[in-house]
Amino acid sequence: xxxxxxxxxxxxxxxxxxxxxxxxxxxxxxxxxxxxxxxxxxxxxxxxxxxxxxxxxxxxxxxxxxxxxxxxxxxxxxxxxxxxxxxxxxxxxxxxxxxxxxxxxxxxxxxxxxxxxxxxxxxxxxxxxxxxxxxxxxxxxxxxxxxxxxxxxxxxxxxxxxxxxxxxxxxxxxxxxxxxxxxxxxxxxxxxxxxxxxxxxxxxxxxxxxxxxxxxxxxxxxxxxxxxxxxxxxxxxxxxxxxxxxxxxxxxxxxxxxxxxxxxxxxxxxxxxxxxxxxxxxxxxxxxxxxxxxxxxxxxxxxxxxxxxxxxxxxxxxxxxxxxxxxxxxxxxxxxxxxxxxxxxxxxxxxxx
Ligand SMILES: [Zn+2]
Ligand SMILES: [Zn+2]
Numbered sequence: 001x002x003x004x005x006x007x008x009x010x011x012x013x014x015x016x017x018x019x020x021x022x023x024x025x026x027x028x029x030x031x032x033x034x035x036x037x038x039x040x041x042x043x044x045x046x047x048x049x050x051x052x053x054x055x056x057x058x059x060x061x062x063x064x065x066x067x068x069x070x071x072x073x074x075x076x077x078x079x080x081x082x083x084x085x086x087x088x089x090x091x092x093x094x095x096x097x098x099x100x101x102x103x104x105x106x107x108x109x110x111x112x113x114x115x116x117x118x119x120x121x122x123x124x125x126x127x128x129x130x131x132x133x134x135x136x137x138x139x140x141x142x143x144x145x146x147x148x149x150x151x152x153x154x155x156x157x158x159x160x161x162x163x164x165x166x167x168x169x170x171x172x173x174x175x176x177x178x179x180x181x182x183x184x185x186x187x188x189x190x191x192x193x194x195x196x197x198x199x200x201x202x203x204x205x206x207x208x209x210x211x212x213x214x215x216x217x218x219x220x221x222x223x224x225x226x227x228x229x230x231x232x233x234x235x236x237x238x239x240x241x242x243x244x245x246x247x248x249x250x251x252x253x254x255x256x257x258x259x260x261x262x263x264x265x266x267x268x269x270x271x272x273x274x275x276x277x278x279x280x281x282x283x284x285x286x287x288x289x290x291x292x293x294x295x296x297x298x299x300x301x302x303x304x305x306x307x308x309x310x311x312x313x314x315x316x317x318x319x320x321x322x323x324x325x326x327x328x329x330x331x332x333x334x335x336x337x338x339x340x341x342x343x344x345x346x347x348x349x350x351x352x353x
Contacts, residue, residue, distance in 0.1 A: 066225025
């Protein structure tokens with residue numbers, strides 16, 4: 001009999017699952033087979049991007065050095081500023097480039113669009129058009145050769161290995177086929193694209209490092225290293241959605257997908273770790289149907305809607321979610337868990353679901 005990891009254990013109401021049901025359900029996880037059977041390319045087949053490797057290594061070393069040496073002598077205002085900037089740049093990634101630009105899960109008025117773009121630039125990541133293209137390809141071709149950070153190639157590749165090497169021809173080809181006209185025709189994205197290097201230099205490197213020096217006379221080297229810590233932290237949190245949230249956690253919405261519900265990633269990524277749900281309903285501005293407190297991005301978008309800066313917030317109906325859970329979930333949904341497609345809650349119809 002297969003030994004079942006804790007996250008696959010069933011909810012039982014009247015009777016426990018039979019050993020055969022356990023085996024069937026465990027085998028049904030396509031992602032387990034995908035990882036076991038996928039032939040990773042040999043190391044020599046990866047075309048390394050030496051500049052990216054140098055860049056990412058240097059910033060990680062600076063961040064580690066700063067974290068364990070200079071930050072111990074930083075002023076309290078610098079700590080507060082760093083945490084504030086982490087959240088602001090995180091918001092630029094979650095509410096901005098992800099839920100707004102990539103998925104169009106809500107509409108934003110110009111001031112909000114500009115604010116989110118500025119926050120996103122603090123994070124110092126790719127051009128909007130490139131981030132959106134890669135992310136849409138990721139959703140459309142998850143866990144295939146055309147997925148920019150194909151999780152089947154291992155945790156390291158999904159996390160940051162992909163950033164260190166050239167894209168596979170399939171990723172480039174599928175990216176070229178996507179419709180990105182919504183971004184190409186957006187004046188804010190066009191402005192960002194035109195002045196990308198200058199804006200990134202200012203928002204990601206100069207502004208966060210200079211404010212502490214100017215306003216509370218922080219040592220310039222300490223302020224610079226604190227910003228390196230922030231920058232590297234936000235990069236890793238963004239990457240953790242592609243790595244940890246694609247490998248670890250239950251799959252209440254679709255057991256055949258690798259993306260999982262990962263509360264730890266949600267905790268640090270402003271609610272972006274509810275990734276099984278997100279891959280099933282990517283257009284939902286909440287990225288989770290549950291009213292988790294670990295989803296501050298949802299609260300932020302709702303606040304923006306309340307003050308009139310966001311509108312047309314998109315969500316699937318509860319009935320659609322329920323049907324999907326019953327049809328393809330792995331049984332871990334707290335209300336509608338199933339065993340091999342059969343509702344565990346035998347009385348669910350009586351309960352009005
Ligand atoms: Zn994903
Ligand atoms: Zn997404």
